[in-house]
Amino acid sequence: MEYKAPIGVKIDLETGVILDAKKLVRRLSDLKGYFLDEKAYEELLKDDPVVYEVYAIEQEEKDGDLNFATTVLYPGKVGNEFFFTKGHYHSKADRAEIYYAIKGRGGMLLQTPEGKAEWIPMEPGTVVYVPPYWAHRTVNTGDEPFIFLAIYPADAGHDYGSIKGKGFSKLVVEADGDVKVIDNPKWKV
Numbered sequence: 595m596e597y598k599a600p601i602g603v604k605i606d607l608e609t610g611v612i613l614d615a616k617k618l619v620r621r622l623s624d625l626k627g628y629f630l631d632e633k634a635y636e637e638l639l640k641d642d643p644v645v646y647e648v649y650a651i652e653q654e655e656k657d658g659d660l661n662f663a664t665t666v667l668y669p670g671k672v673g674n675e676f677f678f679t680k681g682h683y684h685s686k687a688d689r690a691e692i693y694y695a696i697k698g699r700g701g702m703l704l705q706t707p708e709g710k711a712e713w714i715p716m717e718p719g720t721v722v723y724v725p726p727y728w729a730h731r732t733v734n735t736g737d738e739p740f741i742f743l744a745i746y747p748a749d750a751g752h753d754y755g756s757i758k759g760k761g762f763s764k765l766v767v768e769a770d771g772d773v774k775v776i777d778n779p780k781w782k783v
């Protein structure tokens with residue numbers, strides 16, 4: 595039997611960076627069609643800001659193994675909608691996931707394929723369990739980077755397609771200085 599070597603790495607709790615991890619950068623231009631206010635999107639696209647960065651330690655896609663990644667989700671809004679991660683179901687839809695909030699303020703929007711949505715606010719120390727079959731997207735509702743750790747089965751995979759096409763049934767917006775979770779007028783089952 596060949597055993598894999600254990601890994602110990604440090605998360606910089608101020609910046610979210612994991613040295614030697616695989617870094618992924620998602621800019622606003624990578625999120626075309628995701629935000630409701632298309633005019634505000636086109637306006638902000640002139641600067642094409644970084645929306646989030648991921649630092650991932652990933653294994654081969656094998657049953658029983660685990661990946662983990664930090665995400666640094668920057669503060670910002672498109673119109674009144676807060677910056678978010680793309681969001682996805684897992685390709686192996688029955689795979690669960692754990693998130694742990696490290697810095698900043700935000701939350702997670704979760705949704706079943708039928709469109710039943712849940713909003714879980716997150717602050718440093720919050721752990722979120724994403725059950726099998728639920729799509730999940732994180733949202734930065736604060737004014738500093740929202741940093742969190744995600745731990746997920748190595749064979750879970752990402753199914754972005756259904757979210758890209760239909761979005762979530764709820765939007766997380768700023769209204770009267772507050773964070774509000776409202777119905778997405780464009781949502782269709």
Ligand SMILES: O=P(O)(O)OC[C@H]1O[C@](O)(CO)[C@@H](O)[C@@H]1O
Binds near residue numbers: 730746
């Ligand atoms: O994959 P998305 O929806 O862009 O969100 C990024 C975050 O979610 C993960 O895909 C894990 O679910 C991580 O790679 C990262 O923490």
Ligand SMILES: [Fe+2]
Binds near residue numbers: 682684691730746
């Ligand atoms: Fe996931």
